[in-house]
Amino acid sequence: MYGFEALYFNVDGGYLEAIVRGYRAGLLTAADYNNLCQCESLDDVKMHLAATDYGPYLANEPSPLHTTTIVEKCTQKLVDDYNHMLTQATEPLSTFLEYISYGHMIDNVVLIVTGTLHERDVHELLEKCHPLGMFDSIATLAVAQNLRELYRLVLVDTPLAPYFSECISSEDLDDMNIEIMRNTLYKAYLEDFYRFCQKLGGATATIMCDLLAFEADRRAVDITINSIGTELTRDDRRKLYSNFGLLYPYGHEELAVCDDFDQVRGTMDKYPPYQSIFAKLSFGESQMLDKAFYEEEVKRLCQAFEQQFHYAVFFAYIRLREQETRNLMWISECVAQNQKSRIHDGIVLIF
């Protein structure tokens, strides 16, 4: 029943929705970023952050700060918020929140498997994993030699198991395989999440499907650009695109045969929402594409807060926090390395 969520949404979701909107008020504003950009050292950054939600997290850090500490603490704040929401949530919100963490789980699996392939220490890798995507048996991922073993030994017990059905093969793991696995998993995950949101119905379905469609389209473009000049065939590339979104299906057919960035641009120009993104970039320039996409994503996520009585605010909040962590990482790196002239290149302002 579209439009009638207002009558019953608050039974289960009202309290948490209000909380997450409170969290949103704690996101750094343009004024905060301006202050942060003036910083001379990481201690200044810490001082500015003390007045924000990150204050308690950074308060007890000893003085020679590292960029990694700041990023770690920011992530910690996000994880604490997430866990707080997850413990308070009831069905179907708890499932919805769990879906949000699956993306990190996929990234972690890929990180561990790639790391093991390059003979890195497992503990070192575990520290690099995103805490939102941790699961119990993650450390044992290192034993797997091929995808079938990976599935059978470890992942069958995780929520990712259903997504593996498309990529079980006995081939030995190599960089190419792993990257294809990551994208196949992500495709299955996005499609599953999309179906779940459609099942929820109402404003949640409208807004979430829009956000997920954008995510799927962005991944399609990324896959295309990254696979230009590699041995990935056109059919294989086509298989990695998610089966929904604005580009599905005709845009995908065109993207699948693109050979250079300008052809991608030609394809995307036919879609008005993406045309404006590509219009910001000068010809032949693909480096700034990520930032342009991030800016568009942040804009869309902020719009999710315009409507009440739906779940997309939880998704939007977590994504915005992640963007903020990326911003802070960039700022701290620039400050630590004395590259203040480049500081504005990497920040995506949220408000």
Next chain:
Amino acid sequence: MGFVLWWREWTHAFLYMSPFVFSAIGIALSVGISVLGAAWGIYITGSTLIGAAIRAPRITSKNLISVIFCEAVAIYGVIVAIILQTKLENTTQPFDPESMRAGYSLFASGIIVGFANLVCGLCVGIIGSSCALSDAQNSTLFVKILVIEIFGSALGLFGVIVGIIMSSQASWPSAPI
């Protein structure tokens, strides 16, 4: 043919129902459904309010107004129920057309007041929850949304007015001399 007979039987069933039954149901609906609307509105506002107040404790006392607006809806229901109840008099001729008319008018005014207050309570509750959220973000918005809320709560009053006018038509035949 069968349908006509069936219809006639059922309309007759209404004729054989005592007007006191109608009056009693009308009074019950006026207070019962109003309270349902008020309670519904209060939980919509209240659950949002406690969530929003965690981050911005200053909003709690201001936003109690939203809860009071919802509460007022229940009070309308109680007032009308009392008014209707005073209209209910004893009569020796319960199936006199005048008694029937009194019974129906009390029944109708109960339904009017009940459902008007139900949707009014919902309306005020939903606006109240948005009011709490926006007040937590930006305190200048509170008064602006409060105006909308006042208009929302006026809807219930329309029902009350029509209900009272309607019930004033109810009169019971006095006993034959």
